[in-house]
Amino acid sequence: MTADSWKHQTYLDEFICLEGRGNTCHSCHNCGDSDAVFCCEDCFSVALYCQSCVMNLHQNMLLHRLKKWDDRYFHPMTLKQLGLHIQLGHSAAFDDDFTVIDVHGIHEVALDFCDCEYASSHYKQILRARWFPATSTDPQTAAPFTVLKHFYLLSFESKVSAFEFYHCVACRSDNTGVKPMKDQYSWCNLKALKWAGCGHDPAGVSTTKEGEIVVLCLTCPHPGKNVPETLEDISPGNQWIYSLFLAINANFHLKCQLVSSDDRDPGLSQGWGYFIKESNYKVYLQENASLAQEKSNCVSHNAVNMVDMKSSKGLTAMGVGTVVCTRHDMWLANGIGNLQKGEKYLNMDYIVFSALSHFSSSIPSINFSYDIACQWHKKLWHRVSTALPLQLHPSSTQQYRFFIPKFHLAAHIAACQTTFSFDWSPYVGRTDGEAPEHGWADINRVAVSTKEMAPGTRRYVLDYFGDWNWKKVTGLGRTLLRKITDATYAEQDHHHALVDLEGSIKQSELGAASLVAWTEEVIAWESDHTKPNPFNSQSQEITQATVCLALIQQDAKDLEEGSSISLHSEVTPSILISTGLDIENVQNALQCHIDSWIDIQVLYMPFIAHFRATGLSLSDKGTVDETTGCPKAKLNSIKAKDIPLFLPSSICNLTTCNAKLLEVEWSLCLAQANDVLEECRSHIRLCHQLLHFKAQQIRRQSLNTRAQKTIQVVEDRLILSHEKQLDHVGWECKFLPLRKSDLRPMGDLGGRTQGTAIMSWIWHVHGIPSDNARLVLHMEWCKMRARCNQWFEEIQLLLEEMRRVLEFLDWQAKWWEAWVTLHVAEQSEDNEGLVAYAKHQAAICRSLSAKFRALWHHVTALRLMHRQKKVLLLMRPRIEISMS
Structure with missing residues (x-):
């Protein structure tokens, strides 16, 4: 064994x-x-x-x-069978058929209620025993509070439904099927009401308002809580920091089958949480059912064009539409609603402005992110004025901007990709607009169980969004710290890249005047999108014939350079070094020129003979040439490219070399490095344009083969240019080590995102002479400027959000402490509970605040640094966007 x-x-x-x-x-x-x-x-x-x-x-x-x-x-x-009775009071009113649902199983117990003259109702007696009754009318079933808490944790973390949990518990009691299983389970939203402070309100739970029991996003601006009540005193240049960022999206996994109705299962929460109030919503939909949906003129968006063709047979809801805080991915009060027939503007308008109604009209600007924003916003204000209920109408004093999430942007036409881009717009930081997509992965796990639930039950179960929000709140300390740390490094990198590029442009033939003109153009577009868009490519597309012509011209240039090499007894030092550098690039074809050049080199540099005599490893006993100092046999057998030329720079550390020769070589190598770098840029542009032309125009196999050969020729030339440059890098600080990863077009992201990519350094050195290249450089400068500004904005937004979080927690702690004295219960034990819970909640807020402050203690220096640099950014004009 x-x-x-x-x-x-x-x-x-x-x-x-x-x-x-x-x-x-x-x-x-x-x-x-x-x-x-x-x-x-x-x-x-x-x-x-x-x-x-x-x-x-x-x-x-x-x-x-x-x-x-x-x-x-x-x-x-069971203990009941042994005669044990559970006593709840003084005198007993027997109930021998009471059921208790526990993690250990379903128990039949003998429960004795108190029946004296001072006794409370039966359901209150059960509650005081820390059991939760299934009903308030003659309760026969209850569950301990600990079991309900255990179930909620399981439902949040593992998405276990109440039905599944109940049957799991029932199987622990009897897994044979001999005893009949009672399908009885219940839960409620009392914990949410308790957490929201509704139990401390002297007016009672009945006065709870719509959206009042949600977990708020601490980073969003809440006037009176984490930002001033009024922002009128804030300077126009600073108001963008108090903008609200909302993301709109739909989820068609969260379906609801036609298994019940709102009349039979209205639900316990009538718009108190994340779902909109269903009754008002349905009235609005019925009144505007005839409103037609406009077709998309961007691309064929199914969300726009196919809404009436989606099958809704057997469903009361095809999914849900949502509005979330796109900065930190938190669900908003009354920001979720059912979609009956696709993603109609009619539905989404109501959901969007229902969520927006919970924010103060003093917030200066609203930034909407929606994957079909280019179509949704067109007649939005007409629909708002004619269809939307008056209580949901937005403030006319606020500014509204519309964006498409970064990941979805590539599916739109070119005009949308610049007009509605987060990447090129000011006052948005590094917001990506994709927040709803992150939360769907978590909530979709309950889609199967909620699909067959009754409407009210389904809405309550989907309020798992509160657990998501709370986890986000408790994680804000590390989340914001990580974001601001990353943003600080990124802002420095992009700032240095922009400074280097602008310095190169100023030194080139474009000059500083070009930068001034480009800046005025991009600021004009940022203020008014009807002006020319500098982010739209204006460069002319190159054809295959143009590429072939350029290659022929390059061949002619190479031949011309090769034929210009000549050696003479009256060669000057400049000609000597220049010719040596030329030979270094074409040694394989210039054996005879090497021999002649070496003869003349010994005249100017006599000590070279010694280096040649001792620098070669002699494996044979051949005779030594008296002029060159090299073995004759060795010179005949060695390859031309392996013959050392002993240029001044290569031997200056071994012996004293003529300063004139060193100066000449320095200037010529610098010029050669510039020439080769320009050659690399030219080949990169040709290759990029040819690849684009091939993808857009070439279809047949023969043409594809021919085009591919042409591309290969250009790529081979690029490789040769790269090898030539490697010999001379480091001669001046502006020439960095040239890697293959640097050999990419200006618009190539190099595997990074649009907002984090930095243009290769090879485009910073000297101007680019062609008109086409100037247009490309102009657009790339606009993009680099936008990236640099956005990373700076991101730091400002994060610093402001960190301040808001701490201020909100301090406000909330004081709010809970105020409830200690505002509501006094009739009975002393009830009053003690009110005080204890309020103080406990206040302590939680202060603990979170202390934890976050400790994590962010070193951010103070960063805040001071950016306050000093802030004036540079705020010099830009305020963008005004009308609602009309």
Whole structure:
């Protein structure tokens, strides 16, 4: 028997042994009575007890499961069967058929209610025993608070439905199917009301307002809580910091089948949480059912054009539409509503402005992110004025801007990709607009169970959004710290890249005047999108014929450069070094020129003969040439590219070299580096344009093959240019090590996102002479400027959001402390509970605030630094966007 088999047998033997009385004493463990036949499955001990002792031990463990040794095996036994009654008061009103749902199973207990003249109602007596009754009218079933908390945690973390949880508990009681299973389970939203402070309101729960029991986003601007009540005193240049960022989206996984109705299951929460109030919503939809949906003129968006063709047979809701805080991915009050027939503007308008109605009209600007924003916004204000209920009308003093989420932007036409882009717009930081997509992954796990629920139950279960929000709140400390740390480094990188690019432009033939003109153009577009868009490409597309012509011209240039090499006895030092550099690039074809050049080199640099004599490893005894100092046999056998030329820069650390020669070589190498870098840029542009032309125009196999050969020629030339540049990098600080990853077009992101990419350094060195390249450089400068500004804005937004979080928590702690004295209950024990809960909630707020402050303690220096730089950004004009 193997060791593992032995372990299996041992474990199995122990399991079977526990089915009997084991090796324990068969007398009562407590009193020593010999009639010990009872054992508890839920107590730690496996000892046996007599009936009297087991009853005494379980006076406060009323839901433990017992078993009785009889007929040589254990039989299930309940405390009720042994005669135990649960006493709730003084005089008793017996109820022998009461059911308690516990994690250990479903228990039938004997419950004695208090029936004296001072007794409370039965459901209150059950509540005071920390059990939750299934109904307030003659309750027959209850569940301990600990079980409900256990269920809620499971439902939030594992998305277990109440039905599944109840059947799991029932199976613990009896998994044979012999006993009938009662399908009885319930839950409520009292915990949410309690957390929202509704229990402390002297006016009572009935006065709870729509959206009042949600977990608020602490980073959003809430006037009076984390921003001033009025923002009129804030300077126009600073008001963008108080903007609200909303993301709109729909989810068609969260369907609801036609299994009940709102009349039969209205739900416990009538718009108090994340769902809109269903009754008002349905009236609005019925009144505007004839409103036609406009077709998309961007691309064929199914969300726009196919709304009336989606099948809704057997469904009361095809999904839900939502509005969330797009900065930190938190669900908003009354920001969720059912979609009956696709993603209609009619539905989404109501949901959007229902969520927006919970924010103050003093917030200066609203930024909407929607994957079909380019179509949705067109007649939005007409629909608002003609169809939307008056109480949901937005403020006319606010500014509204519309964006498309970054991931969805590529699916739109070119005009939308610049007009509605987060990347090129000011005053949005590094917001991506994709927040709703993050939350769907979590909530979609309950889609299967909620699909067949009644409407009211489904809405309440989907308020898992509150758990999502709370987790976001408790994680804000590390989330904001990580974001601002990343943003600080990114802002520095992009700032340096922009400064380098602008410095190169100023030194080129474009000059500083171009930067001034470009800046005026981009600011004009940021203020008014009807002006020319600098982010739209204005460069001319190059054809395959143009590329072929450029290659022919390049060949002619190479031949011309090769034929210009000539050596003479009256060669000057400049010609000597220049020719040596040319030879270095074309050594394979210039053996004879090398020999002639070496002859003349010895005249200017006599000590070279010594280097040649000692620098070559002689494996043979050939004779040494007296002029060159090299073995004749070796010169005949060595390849031209391997012959050392001993240029001044390569030997200046070994011997004293003529300063004139060093100066000449320096200037010529610098010029050569510039020439080769321009050659690289030219080949990159040709290759990029040819690839684009091939993708757009070439379809047949023969043309594809021919185009691919042309592309390969250009790529080969680029590789050769790259190899030439490598020999001379580092001669001046502006020439960085040239890697293959640097050889990419200006618009190439190099595997990074649009907002984080930095243009390759090769485009910063010197101007680009062609008109087409100037247009490309102009657009790339606009993009680089936008990235640099946005990272700076992101830091400002994050610093402001961190301040808001701390201020909100301080406000909320004071708010809870105020409830201690505002609501005084009639009975002292109730009043003590009100005070205790309020103080506990205030302590939680202060603990979170202290934790966040400790995490962010070093951010103070960063805040001061950006306050000093702030004036540079705020010099830009305020963008005004009309609602009309």
